[in-house]
Amino acid sequence: MGYGPGASLKLWTDFLPTSEISFVEYDADCAEKHRKSIEEKGRGKLYVGDQSNVTFLNRIIEDQGGRVFDVIIDDGGHTMEQQKTTMSHLWQLVAPGGIFVMEDLLTSYMPGYGGGPKGHPGTMIEMHKQMLDGLHCQFQDNCVPVLEGLLDMDCFSEACVMVKQPAA
Structure with missing residues (x-):
């Protein structure tokens, strides 16, 4: 990354200056470098680990105490395993009417991330x-939603935003 590790954390804390942010960082050195911008300023929590590790994600869910989030942004690891694990485990934490953003979907076309050519099975795309x-x-009998409670989805270059149905 030409802009260096930790750039996303700075971007989101600057872009959302009054929001509480829980951030997951894979690189421990990077996390320590940026910890003060989250925890020491009382802005939220910083977790260090690999988002494809289900045990790690479950610890975060437990640490959050069943809390739900208005917005979850996956701007983490870009492998298919990391993205799919994040989506399948953290969608449950999106509040009714909340959004889940999945970035860096271009890696679905990159073999080094588990992607491949157009139509390659198992990719996030x-x-x-x-x-x-x-x-x-x-309205069809055999229709099975991939994400329970998905109301809407908007996709842009390299990212999609999923909106959860609001509470009844």
């Missing part, structure tokens, strides 16, 4: 296509 199918096939 293919999962997002299935989410769209789930949104649009709701």
